[in-house]
Amino acid sequence: MMTVKRREFLRGAAAGSAALLAGRVSGLARPARAADSRVEVLVGEEIGTINPDIYGHFAEHLGGVVYDGIWVGENSKVPNTDGVRTALVEAMKRIKAPVVRWPGGCFADSYDWRDGTGPRERRPRRTNFWVDAPEWPAGAPADGPGRYEPNHFGINEFMRFCRLSGAEAYLAANLRGLGAQEFYEWIEYVNSPAGATTWADVRAAGPAGSRDPYKVRFWGVGNESWGCGGNFTPEEYAAEYRRFTAAVPRYGVDLKFIASGANVDDFNWTRGFFSKTAEKGNFLFNGIYGWGLHHYAWNLGLGKTNDWFAAKGDGLKFSDAEYYELLREGDRMESLINQHWTIMGQYDRQHRVKLVVDEWGAWYRKGSEVHPTHLLGQQSTMRDALLASLTLDTFHRHADKVAMANVAQLVNSLHALFLAHEDKFTLTPTYHVFEMFTPHMGARAVRALFSAPEVRYMRVDKPAEFWGLAGSASVNGKQLTLTVTNPHLGEAREAEVAVRGARIESARARVLAETDVHAHNTFANPRAVEPRDAQVKVGAGPLVYRFAPASVTRLSITLG
Ligand code: AHR
Numbered sequence: 001m002m003t004v005k006r007r008e009f010l011r012g013a014a015a016g017s018a019a020l021l022a023g024r025v026s027g028l029a030r031p032a033r034a035a036d037s038r039v040e041v042l043v044g045e046e047i048g049t050i051n052p053d054i055y056g057h058f059a060e061h062l063g064g065v066v067y068d069g070i071w072v073g074e075n076s077k078v079p080n081t082d083g084v085r086t087a088l089v090e091a092m093k094r095i096k097a098p099v100v101r102w103p104g105g106c107f108a109d110s111y112d113w114r115d116g117t118g119p120r121e122r123r124p125r126r127t128n129f130w131v132d133a134p135e136w137p138a139g140a141p142a143d144g145p146g147r148y149e150p151n152h153f154g155i156n157e158f159m160r161f162c163r164l165s166g167a168e169a170y171l172a173a174n175l176r177g178l179g180a181q182e183f184y185e186w187i188e189y190v191n192s193p194a195g196a197t198t199w200a201d202v203r204a205a206g207p208a209g210s211r212d213p214y215k216v217r218f219w220g221v222g223n224e225s226w227g228c229g230g231n232f233t234p235e236e237y238a239a240e241y242r243r244f245t246a247a248v249p250r251y252g253v254d255l256k257f258i259a260s261g262a263n264v265d266d267f268n269w270t271r272g273f274f275s276k277t278a279e280k281g282n283f284l285f286n287g288i289y290g291w292g293l294h295h296y297a298w299n300l301g302l303g304k305t306n307d308w309f310a311a312k313g314d315g316l317k318f319s320d321a322e323y324y325e326l327l328r329e330g331d332r333m334e335s336l337i338n339q340h341w342t343i344m345g346q347y348d349r350q351h352r353v354k355l356v357v358d359e360w361g362a363w364y365r366k367g368s369e370v371h372p373t374h375l376l377g378q379q380s381t382m383r384d385a386l387l388a389s390l391t392l393d394t395f396h397r398h399a400d401k402v403a404m405a406n407v408a409q410l411v412n413s414l415h416a417l418f419l420a421h422e423d424k425f426t427l428t429p430t431y432h433v434f435e436m437f438t439p440h441m442g443a444r445a446v447r448a449l450f451s452a453p454e455v456r457y458m459r460v461d462k463p464a465e466f467w468g469l470a471g472s473a474s475v476n477g478k479q480l481t482l483t484v485t486n487p488h489l490g491e492a493r494e495a496e497v498a499v500r501g502a503r504i505e506s507a508r509a510r511v512l513a514e515t516d517v518h519a520h521n522t523f524a525n526p527r528a529v530e531p532r533d534a535q536v537k538v539g540a541g542p543l544v545y546r547f548a549p550a551s552v553t554r555l556s557i558t559l560g
Pocket of ligand 1 (some may be wrong): 107291359408
C-alpha cells in the first residue's frame with residue numbers, strides 16, 4: 001500500500017471543511033470538524049484493470065461445501081434447480097461470481113474425474129481425502145459424503161452449477177495420483193467437439209450432460225504440490241508441470257494453465273520453480289497463465305504459539321487483540337504479493353506469468369460450524385467482512401499483478417459467503433462486501449493514498465500497531481469507486497477525500513458497520529448484518545466523510 005507521512009499529507013487539506021454528511025451509519029447531518037485523516041485519489045495514476053476474476057470462488061469436496069451446500073439433488077425438498085441449491089445460484093448471480101475453482105484443494109489430488117461421469121447410480125464410492133482429518137467436529141457421523149465420496153456431483157453437475165450461477169470453471173487437476181494422459185483426457189472430455197470423441201459422447205449422455213463442449217479455459221496443474229499434492233520439491237514440480245502441459249489438445253480454446261504456487265512466504269518454492277523453468281527455456285513462461293499463492297489468516301497465537309492447531313481462534317468468540325491480529329495476518333497479503341512478484345520477475349522478466357491467489361481467507365478452529373458434517377465450517381462475523389475488504393482492496397492495488405483470486409471457500413467452509421443446511425440458508429457479512437465491491441470489477445484501478453492515525457492495541461503484554469485506514473480506488477467512465485476499511489473498534493475516522501485530476505460532482509455511500517464486531521447472520525436472523533446506503537453531501541469545500549468504527553465503506557463518486 002502506498003503510504004505517506006500523515007503530517008505531510010494533511011498539510012494540503014483545508015481544515016474545518018464545510019461538508020456535511022447524513023445517513024444511518026455515518027450519523028445525521030452535523031457540522032463537520034477538522035478531519036483526522038485523509039484520502040487522496042490520483043485518477044491519472046493507473047495501476048491496471050481489475051480483473052473480475054479477482055472475485056473468484058473455491059468449492060472443494062470437503063465437509064458441507066458440495067453436498068448440502070451446492071448440491072441437494074433433483075429430488076430434494078430444498079428448492080433447487082436441477083439439483084443445485086437455487087438460493088445459492090441466485091445470490092451468486094447478484095455478485096456476478098466470475099469463476100469457481102473445483103474440485104479442490106487437497107481433494108483434487110486424490111480425485112479421479114472419471115468417477116463423476118456416467119449414470120449416477122453406477123458411480124463408485126471413494127474415500128475422501130479428508131476422511132481422517134483431526135478437524136472433524138464433535139458429533140460428526142463416521143460416514144456420509146464428507147468421508148466417502150458418492151460422486152453424485154461430478155464434472156457435468158459442476159458445469160451445470162457454473163452455468164446456473166453465471167461463473168466460469170477453473171478445474172484443478174490431479175497431479176499426485178493421475179498422470180499426464182488422464183489430464184489430457186479430462187481436457188478431451190470437457191472441451192472436445194460434440195460427437196468427435198468417445199469422451200464427448202459420454203459427456204453428452206449425461207446425466208446433466210452437454211452435447212456442446214464446455215470450453216473451459218482455466219486448468220490448475222496440481223494443488224499445493226509442495227504438500228498434500230505430492231510433497232514435491234519445486235524443481236521436481238517444475239518437471240511435472242512441464243510434462244503435464246507439454247502437449248494437450250486445445251479445441252480452439254485459449255487454455256490458461258495455473259501452476260501450483262507457494263504457501264504463504266515459501267519464497268524458495270517460487271524461486272525453485274521459476275529458476276528451473278527458466279533453465280529449461282524462457283519460452284516456457286508463455287505457457288503459464290498463473291502462479292498460485294495460498295495465504296490463510298489463521299494465526300491468532302498472539303506470539304505465544306505458532307502451532308497450526310493451538311494458535312487458531314474461535315470464529316465467534318474473540319478478544320479485541322484477536323480481532324486485530326486476524327486483520328494483521330490477512331494484511332500480510334500485500335507483502336506476499338510484492339515479494340513473490342519480485343522473484344518471478346527475476347526469471348520471467350516480462351512478467352508474462354501473473355499471480356493467482358487461489359486460496360485465501362480466515363481459518364478458525366472447529367466449534368462454530370452450523371452443522372457437524374461441515375468439516376472446516378465456521379461462522380463468519382463482521383471481523384471476516386473486514387478481512388475480505390482489506391484483502392480485495394489489496395488485490396486492486398496490485399491489479400497489474402493479480403489475475404485471479406479465489407476465496408476459500410464458497411459455502412459452509414472457512415471464509416464462506418454462504419451458510420446452508422438442508423432448507424436453511426443465509427448470506428454472511430463477507431457476501432455483502434463482495435456485493436458492495438462489484439463496481440470495481442473490470443474497472444481501472446488508480447492510485448489512492450491514505451493517511452490516518454494508527455490503531456494501537458495490546459498483543460499479550462506488548463503494544464502493537466495497525467494502519468488506521470486503507471482501501472482502493474477504481475474508475476469506470478465518470479464513476480469513481482472508493483472502498484475503505486476502518487479497522488478501529490471504537491473510533492470513527494473523519495477523513496477528507498480529495499480527488500486529484502477530476503472534480504467530485506456527487507457521491508453516495510454504502511456502509512457495512514455494526515456496533516458489535518461479533519455481529520453475524522444466522523438461519524434464525526439472516527439479516528442481522530446488512531449494508532446500508534447513506535447520503536453524502538457534496539458542497540463547495542472538500543468532501544469530508546466519517547468512516548464508522550470497524551466498518552467497510554464504498555463511496556460511489558461521480559466525477560465532473
Ligand atoms: O481450503 C482447505 C484446504 O486448505 C485446501 O484443501 C488446501 O489446498 C489448503 O491447504
